Ligand SMILES: Cc1cc2nc3c(=O)[nH]c(=O)nc-3n(C[C@H](O)[C@H](O)[C@H](O)COP(=O)(O)OP(=O)(O)OC[C@H]3O[C@@H](n4cnc5c(N)ncnc54)[C@H](O)[C@@H]3O)c2cc1C
């Protein structure tokens with residue numbers, strides 16, 4: 281693999297980031313979570329030699345705020361999909377955005393991928409765009425030249441093209457909440473339940489007076505160059521009752537707003553049909569009040585529930601280069617690395633730390649074999665730049681057992697025959713460890729979510745689920761026994 285970048289900066293403040301963007305505007309790439317851009321940097325040779333501005337250390341961009349006076353929610357550029365999924369404010373006041381974030385990729389992708397990064401990647405299939413388009417979100421761009429607020433309907437300039445200029449970054453996305461008793465929903469159809477790009481996705485906001493629709497917003501993704509409003513269906517609904525016969529009629533108005541393409545995932549005509557059934561389901565769920573049924577009451581995020589130890593802040597605007605040292609803690613041991621600033625974390629772990637238990641599978645965030653825990657979150661190390669290891673705490677599969685004993689999870693995998701070739705196993709164990717750091721009594725559904733970002737090509741999932749369930753029960757029993765003996 282060619283070197284991924286020529287310079288790598290990790291500014292700590294917005295002003296330093298803007299300064300770097302101005303100075304390097306002809307050759308610069310922003311990284312937030314890296315879930316999209318690291319693959320692009322790997323696969324597109326025209327990106328070689330870029331200067332990276334990694335904004336993930338700018339704590340001022342890490343917020344979800346509510347302004348009561350303006351009834352506005354603002355989401356900072358570092359808020360991840362999993363942080364939205366855990367936000368009661370967003371679940372209670374703009375549910376369709378939480379549901380959209382829940383549908384993105386897998387827990388590992390949701391732990392790193394940001395809502396703002398999703399907006400800027402600008403694929404018409406991206407899941408957070410339909411709910412943010414439906415609510416007329418405002419995207420705030422900042423540069424050393426100043427600040428500008430761009431309404432989302434002006435933000436997209438065509439297929440994967442946005443308003444953002446090379447010296448600008450998006451600092452936040454904000455929106456005025458719909459009236460309290462409005463109904464909102466999101467729906468996505470992919471080829472499988474997780475790690476699936478939307479064949480069609482859609483969002484709706486319905487405002488009612490009694491049962492009469494006084495405002496309707498319906499947006500579709502993956503059916504045109506950009507996310508679009510189904511304007512004729514929106515107009516048709518105004519003044520009608522929200523009942524199933526109205527919805528059946530509204531579906532007939534979808535076609536004129538969309539021009540779906542055919543691609544490897546589905547034909548244009550299939551997508552057209554899907555768009556109609558999506559609208560039917562989207563609105564019928566609102567009528568039945570079942571839109572929250574598929575959204576868990578305590579969503580599993582593979583993030584440690586107790587507070588992380590205080591991490592030392594890195595130097596103001598660390599410049600990672602050939603001569604700089606990446607200092608990190610892996611499996612409770614301190615490491616210093618030089619000459620690996622232009623690699624992925626997976627390469628650093630395997631090639632420089634010599635910890636080859638973390639496996640390289642797809643190398644593009646699909647299979648989960650490279651899963652490690654960084655600062656309490658399960659992530660795909662193949663999508664993380666090596667400089668993110670600086671001042672971080674990492675756990676790999678080598679840190680799971682003690683010198684003399686396997687971890688209960690490992691023993692359960694052996695006892696339940698949850699291992700065949702074993703290539704995927706370290707990734708599954710790491711996801712399970714993160715699950716147990718989050719909850720001590722996972723349900724079977726929790727377990728399924730926890731491993732939804734890990735693929736196994738030979739064992740099959742039943743024995744893996746059984747092993748994780750057995751390990752959870754064994755560990756809970758041990759906890760109960762030790763509590764019991766303390767009491768005695
Ligand atoms: C395996 C896999 C599965 C996925 N599944 C889904 C899915 O189901 N649904 C879905 O919608 N997406 C999916 N994605 C896409 C991805 O996870 C999201 O688009 C993610 O939200 C991007 O956020 P990020 O922080 O990782 O962005 P990055 O990868 O860091 O950046 C993405 C782009 O935005 C730019 N950027 C980031 N932040 C800013 C900023 N503040 N200002 C200006 N530019 C910025 C970067 O330069 C880059 O061009 C998937 C990706 C992978 C690899």
Ligand code: FES
Pocket residue numbers: 639640641642643644645646647648649650651660661662663
């Ligand atoms: S997800 Fe990283 S190697 Fe497959």
Ligand code: FES
Pocket residue numbers: 698699700701702703704705735736737738739
């Ligand atoms: S055990 Fe072989 S890929 Fe899972």
